[in-house]
Amino acid sequence: MIEIPRLPLADWIDAGLDALTDHFASATKLVSDVVETGIEGAVDGLMWLPPWVSILLVAALAWRLAGRRTALLALLGLGLLWNLDLWEPTLQTLVLVLISTLVAVAIGAPLGIFAAISGGVYRVLFPILDFMQTMPAFVYLIPAIPFFGLGPVAAVFSTVIFAMPPAIRLTTLGIRQVPADLVEAADAFGSTKWQKLVKVQLPLAVPTIMAGINQTIMLALSMVVIAAMIGAQGLGGEVWRAIQRNEAGMGFEAGIAVVVLAMILDRITQGIVRTKPGSAS
Amino acid sequence: MSVEQSVKMAVRGLTKIFGDAPEEALELLRQGETKQSILERTGQTVGVADASFDVYEGEILVVMGLSGSGKSSLIRCLNRLNEPTSGEILIDGQDIVGLGHRDLLEVRRRKFGMVFQHFALFPHRTIQQNVEYGLEIQGVSPAERAEKAQTALSQVGLDGWADAHPGQLSGGMQQRVGLARALAVEPDVLLMDEAFSALDPLIRRDMQQELIALQSRMQKTIVFITHDLDEALFLGNRIVLMKDARIEQIGTAEDILSSPATAYVERFVAEVDKTKVLTASAVMRRARTVAFVSDGPRTVLRKMEDEDLSLLFVVESNFRLRGVVRDDAALKAVQRGERGIQGIIEPGTEAVGLDTPVRELFAPLSESSMPAPVVDAEGRLKGMVLRASLLQGLAEQGTAPEQEEAA
Numbered sequence: 001m002i003e004i005p006r007l008p009l010a011d012w013i014d015a016g017l018d019a020l021t022d023h024f025a026s027a028t029k030l031v032s033d034v035v036e037t038g039i040e041g042a043v044d045g046l047m048w049l050p051p052w053v054s055i056l057l058v059a060a061l062a063w064r065l066a067g068r069r070t071a072l073l074a075l076l077g078l079g080l081l082w083n084l085d086l087w088e089p090t091l092q093t094l095v096l097v098l099i100s101t102l103v104a105v106a107i108g109a110p111l112g113i114f115a116a117i118s119g120g121v122y123r124v125l126f127p128i129l130d131f132m133q134t135m136p137a138f139v140y141l142i143p144a145i146p147f148f149g150l151g152p153v154a155a156v157f158s159t160v161i162f163a164m165p166p167a168i169r170l171t172t173l174g175i176r177q178v179p180a181d182l183v184e185a186a187d188a189f190g191s192t193k194w195q196k197l198v199k200v201q202l203p204l205a206v207p208t209i210m211a212g213i214n215q216t217i218m219l220a221l222s223m224v225v226i227a228a229m230i231g232a233q234g235l236g237g238e239v240w241r242a243i244q245r246n247e248a249g250m251g252f253e254a255g256i257a258v259v260v261l262a263m264i265l266d267r268i269t270q271g272i273v274r275t276k277p278g279s280a281s
Numbered sequence: 282m283s284v285e286q287s288v289k290m291a292v293r294g295l296t297k298i299f300g301d302a303p304e305e306a307l308e309l310l311r312q313g314e315t316k317q318s319i320l321e322r323t324g325q326t327v328g329v330a331d332a333s334f335d336v337y338e339g340e341i342l343v344v345m346g347l348s349g350s351g352k353s354s355l356i357r358c359l360n361r362l363n364e365p366t367s368g369e370i371l372i373d374g375q376d377i378v379g380l381g382h383r384d385l386l387e388v389r390r391r392k393f394g395m396v397f398q399h400f401a402l403f404p405h406r407t408i409q410q411n412v413e414y415g416l417e418i419q420g421v422s423p424a425e426r427a428e429k430a431q432t433a434l435s436q437v438g439l440d441g442w443a444d445a446h447p448g449q450l451s452g453g454m455q456q457r458v459g460l461a462r463a464l465a466v467e468p469d470v471l472l473m474d475e476a477f478s479a480l481d482p483l484i485r486r487d488m489q490q491e492l493i494a495l496q497s498r499m500q501k502t503i504v505f506i507t508h509d510l511d512e513a514l515f516l517g518n519r520i521v522l523m524k525d526a527r528i529e530q531i532g533t534a535e536d537i538l539s540s541p542a543t544a545y546v547e548r549f550v551a552e553v554d555k556t557k558v559l560t561a562s563a564v565m566r567r568a569r570t571v572a573f574v575s576d577g578p579r580t581v582l583r584k585m586e587d588e589d590l591s592l593l594f595v596v597e598s599n600f601r602l603r604g605v606v607r608d609d610a611a612l613k614a615v616q617r618g619e620r621g622i623q624g625i626i627e628p629g630t631e632a633v634g635l636d637t638p639v640r641e642l643f644a645p646l647s648e649s650s651m652p653a654p655v656v657d658a659e660g661r662l663k664g665m666v667l668r669a670s671l672l673q674g675l676a677e678q679g680t681a682p683e684q685e686e687a688a
Contacts (some may be wrong), residue, residue: 181398182403
């Protein structure tokens with residue numbers, strides 16, 4: 001009988017990650033310090049405002065972008081979180097979600113555009129996205145630690161990886177589903193590729209891209225909660241503490257806070273899509 | 282058409298093969314194989330096979346064929362939305378097939394305007410921004426392109442719609458925008474791909490007439506694609522008839538109707554009833570003198586005497602038809618001392634539309650000795666049809682008679 005040796009896949013991956021860490025650790029540590037300072041600064045800044053001011057501001061924003069019902073939801077939901085003494089963890093989670101989303105979209109949207117324009121990029125990128133999306137989310141937490149150390153930056157890093165695929169996918173989809181005759185019209189008038197992209201394809205892809213951003217935010221929120229395991233603070237931290245102390249009530253309070261935050265973020269981003277002119281057709 | 286015609290665009294041996302290995306298909310084409318057998322043997326689809334024709338300055342050349350005949354592939358080759366596999370396309374003597382990317386963009390910007398079957402308006406832009414598109418990508422200044430867009434919009438009768446979005450407009454209006462967008466760049470050649478095929482029949486006819494009217498003012502060189510023979514006969518100064526990627530016949534409507542080059546063309550045109558092709562606008566005479574509603578009976582009588590007529594059509598100041606007035610009634614009104622003719626206007630023969638087929642004119646004209654007034658969509662008097670001119674038009678078999686002055 002032939003013995004097939006067990007593939008040392010784990011060793012290879014460790015070796016690869018170690019090599020990366022050795023080479024880039026100083027850089028990633030620097031990034032980590034800067035980003036961590038930024039996150040703390042943002043949270044402190046938001047904490048400086050009295051909660052009721054922030055709540056009214058969010059409600060006003062929700063009213064403008066998504067209508068009265070979302071404004072009411074924001075008012076009551078955030079009021080509840082304040083009442084439950086979850087204001088600070090909520091802000092910490094919000095800041096992590098927004099920063100992660102910003103980074104994910106900043107990287108994902110251009111990649112999505114490249115994949116829409118170039119068949120080659122598409123064929124390389126999309127299998128990687130499948131891989132990224134089916135990999136269990138927890139796994140991303142492990143390599144984040146040697147690069148960025150325990151804490152919020154490692155959380156942002158793994159969240160960006162986890163939440164980026166829909167931003168890429170839906171940007172590509174949005175551009176590819178622009179009706180062929182509109183693209184042809186743009187060509188017929190002598191548009192350059194760039195003009196075609198900026199004047200026709202991207203504006204028409206906006207609703208789909210916004211749907212992608214909406215999904216990215218939702219995924220970021222779920223990942224930021226999980227990332228409490230590697231030291232991200234916020235609502236996930238509250239849940240994590242509740243697990244360790246076996247306090248179901250406290251866990252549910254924090255869980256409900258996540259739900260409220262998710263609903264508000266979801267409604268507001270969907271509202272942006274709807275109020276965008278020209279997206280009706 | 283005038284006798285002197287300069288060639289605006291010359292297409293020579295244009296061939297388009299869709300597929301990854303066109304060489305073999307090209308060789309088979311040279312041996313005279315059909316589109317069908319080439320598809321079976323090589324898997325390559327022949328879009329256009331060895332098309333050669335000229336487009337004259339200022340004419341409407343209609344490329345006509347059923348679906349799959351290659352007409353859409355052909356028009357897309359002209360501005361290289363489809364890359365021709367072989368052949369030459371000369372515009373003002375310049376072959377555009379060999380042009381590099383930059384030069385091609387320049388040719389598309391300066392030489393062509395294109396109108397699409399499903400309008401292809403940009404839904405996120407206003408009507409004005411749509412019309413400005415071609416100018417915008419050329420880098421024309423906002424003030425200048427706004428002015429040109431306004432001009433183009435009023436040419437197609439859409440003043441006041443500049444700030445609407447395409448979704449707010451009916452199909453016919455959307456295609457007017459499509460036309461304005463193409464006209465705004467002041468192209469040498471207008472490519473119209475089944476431009477009216479998505480419109481419902483009535484609006485379609487209006488648009489055809491309007492294109493003719495526009496053309497009489499602007500003298501553009503137009504290549505118009507259609508699958509509809511009636512439309513081809515109505516619009517085309519000359520018609521290119523295609524079947525299975527090849528050109529079957531090139532000629533005027535009369536050529537094609539009276540001497541079909543192949544059995545296919547013959548069968549095709551057999552469907553067309555000559556009296557159906559001929560419309561009231563083709564056989565009508567101009568009404569040289571009319572009475573205005575505001576005229577007095579004396580003025581009307583004087584006009585009749587001058588023209589030796591016993592009857593005049595009465596129109597409002599905007600030429601909207603009101604009825605007829607007879608000489609005897611006008612005379613009596615003068616004797617009664619009336620100042621206006623309002624009291625003596627009669628309904629007269631029922632008005633017919635510009636595009637009413639001639640065969641529908643026989644019945645009303647045989648019942649009445651009066652000429653039938655011809656009005657446009659807004660009810661404005663455009664001319665009249667007399668029994669004599671009707672018969673003369675038919676005798677000439679589908680060709681419009683010379684517009685004689687009314688006796």
